[in-house]
Amino acid sequence: MNSSPKYSTFTSEFKVRPDDIDMFNHVHNSTYFDYVLAARYEQMELHYKMPMEEFLKQGYGWVVRTAFVDYKRALGLGDTFTVETGIETINSKGCRVKFSIKISKTGKIACDGWFDYVMINTSNGKSVKVSDEMIQKYSV
Amino acid sequence: MNSSPKYSTFTSEFKVRPDDIDMFNHVHNSTYFDYVLAARYEQMELHYKMPMEEFLKQGYGWVVRTAFVDYKRALGLGDTFTVETGIETINSKGCRVKFSIKISKTGKIACDGWFDYVMINTSNGKSVKVSDEMIQKYSV
Amino acid sequence: MNSSPKYSTFTSEFKVRPDDIDMFNHVHNSTYFDYVLAARYEQMELHYKMPMEEFLKQGYGWVVRTAFVDYKRALGLGDTFTVETGIETINSKGCRVKFSIKISKTGKIACDGWFDYVMINTSNGKSVKVSDEMIQKYSV
């Protein structure tokens, strides 16, 4: 996790929802995936000017191909947190997005890691090439 | 993902629940985490003779420290699947569990990867040493 | 909740998944909805011979219009339970399904209630008339 994203990073802020809490009284581990997803969707809309809804309308979607998450400390009930993400690499085959989730009140990292995304054709679920135009839009 | 688990592997079979399906009409990516969790709980009870409930009663819990998932093909509505897991390494600091989720009707892999677990004290959330007795129970 | 379903009732058996447990160490209240959904899907396939996948292929889906749930006692980690459902009324506008979730080990009711379902056209989300053929298939 040493290299920093080549491209811009963006930050979204969210709050833990009560239904995210599991039997250990902290945010359920798989839910952090969904926090990164929420951040990416928001950032695609606000910063890349190409919201997921636009991809879906064109018959495309982004799905996770590989994921790595390093959990450091848990978020709890009522916590506010930020999700910073940035593209590390992007090409016709897909992109790698690094992320870091920080607990707002302490500034400490809850977890970080990366996701490799590929683009799919939503009608048949098969992966498709990311077009040059899309690569350019995301290379900010 | 070349080395195989040193210890026994166990297999559980489950069925996709309708609420697991997301907007892409396949199982939501974070849900595979929960399938591995369900398999581990079942296998702790049936094969390691030390169910999670036992840990919880003693004031302990296992939580994920690091996770890696390689998604190969999606599970869909109505699919039955198996989750094979096995401990690769275990010591006083925790254990690494490898897993492989297979689509029952085709025998093909939906995703595989590994999870590093640490044991925590559920009253304060801090990690604790895995005792020799526990290591022995899990070294089958 | 006094009148019993006019039509056949069917029973499915499931097990609580660890990710269903919330901060109160029992099954999260909204999750019982998903248990009823899972039972209906299984029963549509096994007993009504018209699985949801068939509806979806024809461009239709069933969605909840009104729901009533009476919680009596909570399901916990590791519990197995049954979901008994039966159609109370069905006509061209939709159907009312009564349900009862029982804890297997005690035979006691976890919750019961009913759901009113309407059929929708999945391409635009609008409700459509349930055909006579479908009503007949479901009037068993």
Next chain:
Amino acid sequence: MNSSPKYSTFTSEFKVRPDDIDMFNHVHNSTYFDYVLAARYEQMELHYKMPMEEFLKQGYGWVVRTAFVDYKRALGLGDTFTVETGIETINSKGCRVKFSIKISKTGKIACDGWFDYVMINTSNGKSVKVSDEMIQKYSV
């Protein structure tokens, strides 16, 4: 749904999270329960000056006893919505909370209904009497 709450109503605003969307491309029906829960927690903290964390520390929790939901129109990906809730009745046995979820961009109701809550002792899950002090705090 004609009578209005006797006590104050409060409004929280949230945004649909991508993982809330189900196979019908709208918010999954059981998720609206979680939206009401999120609103209540926020409002307990901001308006009743007694956050759930406070109840939990004292060994108490609020759980749903009965629920009624009337779905009118679905929320979709990217939608922002408000959850207005208000106590209709409260006594030593519990309280009834009415709610109404509105789609922000249209002002139309997504769903409304009510929840009956009882207070439980979190150590054994049994219901307990709501104290006069608590009733007073909530009778605003």
